[in-house]
Amino acid sequence: MNLNKIFKNALLVALACLALSACAKKVSTGQMQGDVYTGTDTVEYLASGVPDRVFFATNESILTTKSRETLRKQAAWLRKNSKINVVLEGHADERGTREYNLALGERRANAAKDYLMTYGISSDRISVISYGKERPVDSGSNPLSWSKNRRSVTVKAN
Amino acid sequence: MFFRYLIILFFLIPLNSFALIEVDITRGNLSPLPIAVSPLSLDKESKKSLQKILKKDDIGSEISIVVENNLKKSGLFNPLNKDSFLQKPDIAHLKPRFEDWALIKAQALITGKVTFVDEKLRVEFRLWDVLAAKEMMALAFTTVPSNWRRVGHIITDKIYKRLTGEKGYFDTRIIYVAEEGPKTKRIKKLGIMDQDGFNTKYLTLGNELVLTPRFNPTNQMVTYLSYFRNLPRVYLLDIETGIQEVVGDFPGMTFAPRFSPDGKKIIMSFAKDGNSDIYTMDLENRIVERITNHPSIDTSPSYSPDGKYICFNSDRSGYQQIYIMKSDGSGVKRISFGKGLYGTPVWSPRGDLIAFTKLHKGKFYIGVMRTNGKGERLLTENFYQEAPSWSPNGRVLIFYRETKTDEKGEGFSAKLWSIDLTGYNERLVETETDASDPSWSSLLSN
Numbered sequence: 001m002n003l004n005k006i007f008k009n010a011l012l013v014a015l016a017c018l019a020l021s022a023c024a025k026k027v028s029t030g031q032m033q034g035d036v037y038t039g040t041d042t043v044e045y046l047a048s049g050v051p052d053r054v055f056f057a058t059n060e061s062i063l064t065t066k067s068r069e070t071l072r073k074q075a076a077w078l079r080k081n082s083k084i085n086v087v088l089e090g091h092a093d094e095r096g097t098r099e100y101n102l103a104l105g106e107r108r109a110n111a112a113k114d115y116l117m118t119y120g121i122s123s124d125r126i127s128v129i130s131y132g133k134e135r136p137v138d139s140g141s142n143p144l145s146w147s148k149n150r151r152s153v154t155v156k157a158n
Numbered sequence: 159m160f161f162r163y164l165i166i167l168f169f170l171i172p173l174n175s176f177a178l179i180e181v182d183i184t185r186g187n188l189s190p191l192p193i194a195v196s197p198l199s200l201d202k203e204s205k206k207s208l209q210k211i212l213k214k215d216d217i218g219s220e221i222s223i224v225v226e227n228n229l230k231k232s233g234l235f236n237p238l239n240k241d242s243f244l245q246k247p248d249i250a251h252l253k254p255r256f257e258d259w260a261l262i263k264a265q266a267l268i269t270g271k272v273t274f275v276d277e278k279l280r281v282e283f284r285l286w287d288v289l290a291a292k293e294m295m296a297l298a299f300t301t302v303p304s305n306w307r308r309v310g311h312i313i314t315d316k317i318y319k320r321l322t323g324e325k326g327y328f329d330t331r332i333i334y335v336a337e338e339g340p341k342t343k344r345i346k347k348l349g350i351m352d353q354d355g356f357n358t359k360y361l362t363l364g365n366e367l368v369l370t371p372r373f374n375p376t377n378q379m380v381t382y383l384s385y386f387r388n389l390p391r392v393y394l395l396d397i398e399t400g401i402q403e404v405v406g407d408f409p410g411m412t413f414a415p416r417f418s419p420d421g422k423k424i425i426m427s428f429a430k431d432g433n434s435d436i437y438t439m440d441l442e443n444r445i446v447e448r449i450t451n452h453p454s455i456d457t458s459p460s461y462s463p464d465g466k467y468i469c470f471n472s473d474r475s476g477y478q479q480i481y482i483m484k485s486d487g488s489g490v491k492r493i494s495f496g497k498g499l500y501g502t503p504v505w506s507p508r509g510d511l512i513a514f515t516k517l518h519k520g521k522f523y524i525g526v527m528r529t530n531g532k533g534e535r536l537l538t539e540n541f542y543q544e545a546p547s548w549s550p551n552g553r554v555l556i557f558y559r560e561t562k563t564d565e566k567g568e569g570f571s572a573k574l575w576s577i578d579l580t581g582y583n584e585r586l587v588e589t590e591t592d593a594s595d596p597s598w599s600s601l602l603s604n
Contacts, residue, residue, distance in 0.1 A: 059477065061432070094560070097501035097515050097544045098369060098595070099414040100471060100478055102383075102390070103434040103455040104425065106411055110432030129388065130411060130429065134367055139341035139567035141541075 036064055037147035042137045046154060050077045053153040054112060056116075058093070061107040063115055074154055075119035085157040086139055088112050090130045092145035098132060105130030112152040127157065179287050181234050181321045183553060188330060188582075190236040191321070192263050195226040197240065198270035198281065200246035201482045207274045211303045218272045220246065221281065225268065226312025227354060228328045232318065233583030238264055244292045251284065255473050256291040264288050268317065279303040283313050285320060291543070307356055312603060324529075327549035329597045331490055332556065333371045333380055334395075334512050336360060337592040341563065341570040342504060348382060350397065353598075355588045370414065370545075372597040376421030380597075381405065383413045392426050394441070406446050425449070427457040436487075438471060449487040455507045459514070460512075461485065462529070469493075469503040469512050469529075480514055482529065493531030502545050503528075508552035513578075515544040515557075524557050526579065537581040547598045553579050555562060556587060558594040 031039050037055040044052045052074075054067035063071065078084060090109030092101035109128040117123055138145040181191050198218035200208070208217045228234035243250075244258040251269035259267050270283035282298035297316055299309050308329060316327030336349035346368050348361040362368055362384075371382035380395045387483050392412040395402040406412065415426040422441055425432045436449040436459045450456040454474035461468055469482045480494040480503045492502040498518030505512055506526075516523040516536065522543045525536040541561040549556070556576045563570045572594045574587035587596070 084194075094542065095517070095520075097458070097471070097517075099427070099458045099480075100455065100473075100501050102369075102411070102413045103429055103457050106429040106434065107432040107455065114432075128410075129390065131367075134344070134369070136342055139563055139570060140565075141562040141567075145567065 009044045020111075025128045032144060032147050033064075035143060035147055036151070037144070038066060039148075042148050042151075046156065047077050050074055052155070053087045053151045055147060055154075056094070056108055056150040058150065059147065060103070061104065063111055067082050067112075068115060071115045072119055075121050076117050077094045078116065078121045079119075079126065083158075084123045085127070087155045088116075088126060089135075089153045089155055090128065091135060091149055091151050091153070092133045093149045094133045094136060094141070095146060096133065102132035108150075111154045112154070160374055160408075175508065178392070179289075179321055180323070183234060183322045183324060184580075190234055191265055192238055193229060193235045193266040193268065194238045194243060194259055195222050195229070195240075195266035196243060196245075196250050196267065196269045197222045197247045197251045198272045198283065199246075199251055200272045204272060204274035208272070208303060210281070212306065214306075217279075217306055217589070218270070220311045221272065221306055221313070222268070222270070224307055224354070225314050228311065229317070230312040231354070231585060233578060234322065238262055254286055254288075256286075256288050259286075259288045265374065266321065270313075274303070275300075277302075279306060279309070279315070281306075281309045284432075307352065308602070311354070315601065324553070325551045325601065327551050327554060327598070329602045330550060331373075331602070332574070332587070333361075333599070334558075334589070334593045334596040334597050335369060335371065335375055336589065337572050337594060338364075341567070342601075348380070349396075349589070349591070349593065351589070358590050361395065361400075370595050372416050372547075374417045374421040375419055375550075375600045377416075379417075379421070381415040381417060382414065390513075392424065394424070406437075406444075408437075412437075416460055418461050419463050425459045425461065425468065427459070436468070437555050443491075449485075450483075450490075451487075457501050462505045463507055463509045467505075467529075469505055471501050471503060478517075480512065480531070481528075482512075493527070493529070494534075495531060496534050504546055504548060506552045507548050507550055511552075513546040513548065513555055515546065524555060524577065526555075535581070537577050537579075537600055538575075538584060544577070545595055547596050549598050550600045554583075555579065556596045558596060560594075 028054045036057050046052050046121045047108040050073045054070050088109040090105035113126050138148045164228035200218035201455040216219050226237040230237050241488050242262045249507045260294040267286040278300050280300045287294050309331040314328040330353045330561050333350045336347045339345045342393045347364040348368050348371050370384040371380050378397050384393045390411040392405040392415040393402050394405050398483040407433045409427040413427050415424050423436045423438045428437050434455045434457050439446045454472050456472045458471040459468050470480050478499040478501050481492050483490040498516050500514050500516050502515045503512045511526045513526050521539050523536045524538050524546050527534040541562045546555040546557040560572045572592045574593045574596050577584040
């Protein structure tokens with residue numbers, strides 16, 4: 001079973017590589033691991049090498065290894081720039097009821113906030129807002145678009 | 159302004175107590191009752207005056223069209239083509255020649271008369287049983303001329319009640335979120351319109367995001383979520399005066415508001431540190447009470463019509479499911495056990511059912527279940543739809559649907575739809591702009 005899965009994944013990666021190389025120009029449609037977005041299409045940078053957002057699996061607010069890495073970079077940047085405050089904007093994809101998604105966005109942004117706090121950033125410097133599914137970055141109706149929209153974005157507040 | 163001129167209503171003739179025609183609304187109605195809605199007759203003088211005031215050529219005919227459209231959209235009636243009517247409106251109103259109406263297969267007939275007296279619009283109408291050759295009901299209304307559409311709705315409510323035995327839902331309004339612009343930068347405003355899509359007004363300008371407006375069942379107040387100053391909070395809005403205020407003083411997002419059935423409380427979620435719980439605020443003494451206290455997401459609360467219970471949405475089991483509890487928060491019990499995720503529970507005004515949104519295998523459903531979770535019935539399936547709201551008589555649900563976008567991410571739209579509790583009679587509810595989050599008002603007059 002597992003071997004089968006590995007083989008499948010390898011095949012997928014191979015196919016993805018093929019697809020990428022086939023349309024040589026800029027097919028930066030990004031990628032997913034499980035259903036968490038791992039691409040960089042929509043990512044902006046707070047400073048050089050400090051991505052502004054982390055992504056989540058469907059219905060989840062657990063931080064992935066990659067998300068934690070991103071947040072540690074943000075924390076380091078915030079420690080260096082102690083006058084900067086941030087707003088964490090939590091978002092959900094369009095495949096959920098509006099009210100639940102508002103709560104889910106809030107939960108995601110707080111997951112990011114908690115992690116920043118464990119890396120020494122004072123809660124006074126972090127505020128949180130949830131937009132639920134109200135502010136998608138990608139208007140597509142497919143799993144990849146949805147994965148880009150399940151996110152917490154760190155935005156400078158001052 | 160709107161409600162200053164409440165309609166004066168008096169009975170001409172007492173209602174007959176014996177049932178003649180009856181319409182069964184408990185089943186999907188596949189053979190709607192053939193009904194002839196005669197244009198209301200209008201004398202020359204009244205016609206002239208009303209033309210000036212209302213800019214309508216023939217207001218008698220216009221009112222009858224309001225009635226006709228209401229009846230048709232209910233799915234229970236089949237209004238017959240007026241071209242086939244043999245009898246003139248004024249004569250029919252005095253004494254219908256029932257043979258003529260039976261000839262075109264009408265089983266019921268509505269006639270009426272409009273006059274303009276003392277600057278007021280006076281409308282009388284009669285409902286006739288064609289086969290029994292009997293009058294079933296006769297009523298008259300006097301009101302300001304600008305209220306003419308409401309007269310049409312009230313007449314429909316009276317007819318509906320007489321023929322089905324249940325209260326209607328036509329003299330009502332829908333509050334909703336009017337949407338414009340691209341999917342990634344949607345502009346949202348509060349919109350309000352008559353149940354049939356007329357008299358649309360916008361209550362906010364679109365400067366801030368607004369969501370989930372809901373009517374107070376007892377008056378003209380509305381509660382909704384606004385992102386005013388980027389602080390998502392529950393607001394209370396008086397739609398007559400335009401005055402609004404924040405509900406409570408919460409140090410974080412409040413959302414998913416709804417009124418208690420007596421209109422005296424708002425129940426909502428308050429989110430803090432990644433946890434959403436349910437709270438109420440008493441609108442008189444401003445006392446805030448915490449109802450749930452659980453590390454999961456608790457949201458979308460809705461009271462039972464007697465105010466004794468609350469249904470809500472929680473993911474305490476790991477996924478979104480529907481729960482009920484007593485109104486003090488005790489006795490929490492999960493009631494949804496079918497496959498998939500469940501959200502947006504709304505208690506029926508009749509008390510016996512809970513409407514919900516269900517997500518299963520990538521499809522969204524609007525459905526109903528009994529309050530113990532048994533008897534789940536899915537009414538409609540779609541790519542995306544949610545947020546049912548009950549008509550005041552508990553017979554129809556209004557909700558919104560969103561379309562799937564194409565490969566380029568284009569083609570997004572959001573529209574209001576309605577469906578009967580029977581699962582029949584699914585209809586697009588036309589709105590000037592795209593629309594979502596509909597909430598149905600109570601009957602404006604009884």
